[in-house]
Amino acid sequence: MMTVEFAVAAALFAGVLFYAVLGGADFGSGFHDLTAGGSRRGAEVRTLIDHSIGPVWEANHVWLIYVLVTWWTGFPESFAAAMTTLYVPFVLALVGIVLRGASFAFRKYSETLWQARLFGIVFATSSVLAPFFLGTIAGALASGRVPAGGGGDPWSSWIAPTPLFTGAISVGTCAFLAGTFLTADAARRGQAALAERMRRRSLVVGAVTGVVVFAGLIPIEHDAPTLWEGLVGRAAPVIALSALGGIATLVLLWRRRFSPARGTAVIAVAAVMAGWGIGQYPWVLVDQVTIAEAAGAPATMQGLLVAVGIAAVVVGPALGYLFYLTQTPQWNGQEGEGRERVHWSARLNDRP
C-alpha cells in the first residue's frame, strides 16, 4: 500500500486540497465581488476583498503550479492524456486564471473609477469561470472520460453530467469558503455592518452549495459508477464529515461565531475534495490507468518526495508566517487610529 507511487500521489492530492481550500477562497472572493452591486454599494465589499486576498493570493496560486509539476513529473503519460483530451476546459481555465491575476493587480492601482470598474468586472468574472472549468476537469477525470492514450473527445469529455456538476460544486465551494473568510475578516476589522452583510451572503451561498453537492451525487451513480462506488463505500465517512462540517458552519454563522466557522468551512470543503480523491482511488484516470501504472521512473518519484520534504520544511513555516501576519492587529488596520478609520464609502449611508 505505502509505495513510493502512492506517496507521490498523496503529495499531489494534498496539493489539490490546499489549492481547493486556499486558492478556492481567493477565487470565491471574485464571486462576492461580482455580486456586490454597483460601485457605491459594492465599494466596502471590494475593499475588504482587496485587503483579504491581496497579500496571499499569489502564494495560494502557486499550489496550482505545484500540482501541475508534480503531475507531469510523477505521472507523465496521464498528464499528456488529460491535456490532449481536456484542452478546451484547460485553456478556458487558464484564460480565467490569467485575467483574474492580472486584473486584480491592475485594479488595485487604477487611477479612475472606470478603469477600476473595467478591471474589477474582468477580475470578478474570471474568478468565477476559472474554478468552474477546473471543476469540470476534475469531473472528467473522475468519471472516466479521459482515455489512457489521450486524444479523447474534446467536447463530450467534459460537457457531461458529472463534469458540469463538479464545475458548479467548485464555484459554490469557493464562494462559500470566501464568504466565511470575508465575514470573519470584516468582523475582525471591526466592520460590524459589513460582517453582517457577508454573513447573510455566506448563509445563502452555503445552503445552496450544500444542496448542489448532494444533488450532484444523483447523476454520479449512473454517469460515473466507479466514482459512485468509491463515494458510497470507502469515502462515505469523509462525505458524511463534509456534510457535518457544512451544517456546523451554517450554525456557527447563524450564531455569529465567525472565527470557528472558518475552520468548519475548511473541513467541509476539504472533505468534499478528499471524498473525490478517496472515491476514485486507486485510479489516476478513472477506469483507465491506476496510480501504479501511471507512475514515472522510480528515481524521479524518490526525487519528487525529496522535493516535497524540503517544501514541507521550508515553505510550510514561511507560509504559516504569512498567514499569521495577515491575522495580526497591525495588518488589520487596528493600530493607532484604528477603529475610527473607515472607508469613505461607509459614510455614504449617513448622507441624506
Added chain:
Amino acid sequence: MDATQLLAQASDAVAAADPAGLLPARQQMALSLGWHIILACFGVAFPAIIFVMHLRGIRKDDPVALNLAKRWGKVSAVLFAIGAVSGTVLSFEMGLLWPGLMGTYGDVLGLPFAFEGLAFFLEAIFLGIYLYGWGRMPQKLHLLMVLPMAITGVIGTYCVLAVNAWMNVPVGFDLVDGEVTNVQPWAVLFNPHAFMQFAHMWVAAYMVAGFSIAAVYAAGMLKGRRDRHHRLGFMVPFAFATIAALAQPFVGHFLGEGLAERQPAKLASFEFADTTEDGATPLRIGGVYVDGEVKWAIEVPYLSSIASMGSLTEPVPGLDQFPEEDEPPVNLTHYAFQAMIGIGLLLMAAVALYWFLRWRRRELLDNKWFLRFMAVSGILAVVAMEAGWIATEVGRQPWIVYGVMRTTEAAGDHSSALWLVYGGSVVLYGGMTLGAIVVLRSMARRWRKGGDLPSPYGPKTLAAEGPAGADVRDCPDEREAPAGGEAGR
C-alpha cells in the same frame, strides 16, 4: 549512449511533413515564453535592486531612498502578478502544446521544475509579506523579507535553465528500442551544461531589470527632472546593470565554448559557416543564406574561428556537413545571435565609457545624448535577451530534445484551429501589456503630482466630497507616514 547512433536512429524515424498544428504551437510558445521571460527578469533581479535601495534608506536615514524602495515595491507588485500568471500559462502549455515531450520525458525533466516551483512558492510568500509589511513590521525585519526573493531568484533561474540545458545536451536517461529507461533525475538537475546557461540568463536578468529601471529615470532627467530622486533612482539600478553588462560578454563566451561538439549545426548557423573552410573561418556580419550559400556578408578574417574554436587555424564545421532536415532556420538563428552580440557589446561599451569618464571627472549624466541612449537601454537589453533566446531555441531546431526528439514528435495532434487560440493569445497578451503600461504610467503620474495612491473602489466625485486627507485612504500601505512615525518603527 553514443550520439551518432542516436542521431541515426532518430532521423530514420521521422522527417515527414510538419503537422498543421506545429507552426501555431511554435508561435504560441514563442509568444508566451518571450512575454513571460521579460517579467521573469524583474522577478529575479528587482528584489536585489530594491534591497539595496531600501538598505540605503535605512542605513543613511535617507527618505528619498526609502520612498524609491517603497514605490518600486508597488511597481514590482504589478509586474510580479502578471509574471506569475504568465508563468502559469507556460506550465499549462508544456502539456497542451508538447504532450509528446511531456508524456515521454516528463519524469526525466520534471525534478528541476519541482524545485523551481518551490522557489516560486517562497518568492510569492515573501513578496506578499514585503509588499504589505510597509509600516506594519519592525523596519529591519521588514527589509530582511526581500532577501529570500533575491535568493529564490537564483534557484528558480537555475532550475529552469537546467531543463533548457538538458534540452540542448540531454543526459540522465537511456534510450533502449525507443523506450526511455534508467532515468536519473538528479543528473538532469545538475547537468554539466546547466551552470553556464544559468549564469548567462541570471546576468541577463540583471541587465534587463537594471537598464529598464535606469531608463525610466534617464527619461525623467531628459525632461528636466534633475532632483536627487531621479539621480538615485538611476544610479542604483545602473550600478547593477554595469556589473552585469561588463560580465555578460565573458559569460556568454564561456557558455559558447564547445558548441562545435555539442550542437555543430547551431554554431554553423550562428557563424554563417556555409562550408567548412580549409583554414580559419572568417566572421560574417549580416548577409543572407540562400541555397547553401552565404551572400553579401561583411567578412572579418579569422575572427569566427578565434571566437568559436579558440584557434587560428581550425575551421568552424560548415552547414554542408549536415543533411538539410537536421538544419535549423539558418538566417533567423544567425541574425538573432548577431543582434544579441551587437547590442550586448554596445551596452558594455556604454557603461564602460560612463565609468571611465566619471573617473576622469566628467559626468555623462549631464550629456543629453548619453541620457537619450540610457532611456532606450532598457528596450535594447530586452531585445538582446529575446534575441539570445531566439538564437538558442531556433538554433536547436529541428530538435526539441537535441538529437533525441524532434519538435514534430513533441507537438500535439492539433489542427490549424490552434491558430484561433494563438489569435486569442495575441489579444490577451496585448491587453495585459496595455493594462500594465496604463496602470504603471498612471502610478508614476500620480506619484509625480505628490501624494500616494488612493483606492479606486467607488465614485471619484464622492471621494472628493468626502473629507479630504489621509483618513479617506482605506489601505494602510497606501498612507504616507504620519508625522509621529509609522507603527513599529
